[in-house]
Amino acid sequence: xxxxxxxxxxxxxxxxxxxxxxxxxxxxxxxxxxxxxxxxxxxxxxxxxxxxxxxxxxxxxxxxxxxxxxxxxxxxxxxxxxxxxxxxxxxxxxxxxxxxxxxxxxxxxxxxxxxxxxxxxxxxxxxxxxxxxxxxxxxxxxxxxxxxxxxxxxxxxxxxxxxxxxxxxxx
Numbered sequence: 001x002x003x004x005x006x007x008x009x010x011x012x013x014x015x016x017x018x019x020x021x022x023x024x025x026x027x028x029x030x031x032x033x034x035x036x037x038x039x040x041x042x043x044x045x046x047x048x049x050x051x052x053x054x055x056x057x058x059x060x061x062x063x064x065x066x067x068x069x070x071x072x073x074x075x076x077x078x079x080x081x082x083x084x085x086x087x088x089x090x091x092x093x094x095x096x097x098x099x100x101x102x103x104x105x106x107x108x109x110x111x112x113x114x115x116x117x118x119x120x121x122x123x124x125x126x127x128x129x130x131x132x133x134x135x136x137x138x139x140x141x142x143x144x145x146x147x148x149x150x151x152x153x154x155x156x157x158x159x160x161x162x163x164x165x166x167x168x169x170x171x
Contacts, residue, residue: 006080006084008080009077009080009081009084012073012076012077012080013077015073016070016073016074016077019066019069019070019073020070022066023063023066023067023070026059026062026063026066027059027063029059030056030059030060030062030063031056033055033056033058033059034052034053034055034056036055037051037052037054037055038051040055043055079110082110083110083111088116089115089116089117089118089119089122090116090118091117091118093116094116094117094118097116120148120149120151120152123148124145124148127141127144127145127148128141
């Protein structure tokens with residue numbers, strides 16, 4: 001499923017685009033209202049800037065409010081897209097993301113470090129590719145593969161222990 005397959009991303013994108021169209025419309029109407037002050041006899045004895053501001057004041061307020069809505073929709077769109085985007089799995093990228101999450105704890109709510117951390121299957125596939133390409137010999141391949149399998153088993157044991165501990169604390 002692509003990024004636009006998510007209904008939340010679609011709704012945020014639609015709202016953002018509509019708010020941008022509304023911003024352009026409000027701006028155009030505000031400009032017309034300000035220019036109409038030039039021919040309005042009620043503003044004949046008032047300063048030109050005051051006449052423009054008085055005529056366009058409701059449009060300025062509407063423009064600012066819609067700009068705020070557009071900004072919030074944009075932030076929501078970026079966050080939703082970041083949560084749903086397909087990211088490459090890479091140890092180096094995972095390290096960078098973990099450092100960013102340590103520096104900015106709010107960023108950890110996105111869960112990016114878990115999404116970019118290569119799985120055991122990813123590591124095994126990379127190891128197989130290196131073996132087939134002749135970068136490592138058979139004994140090195142088997143040694144590294146065994147280490148990956150052992151790490152996967154120990155990681156699964158840690159996860160099971162954590163789940164069991166969390167379950168005990170619930171009661």
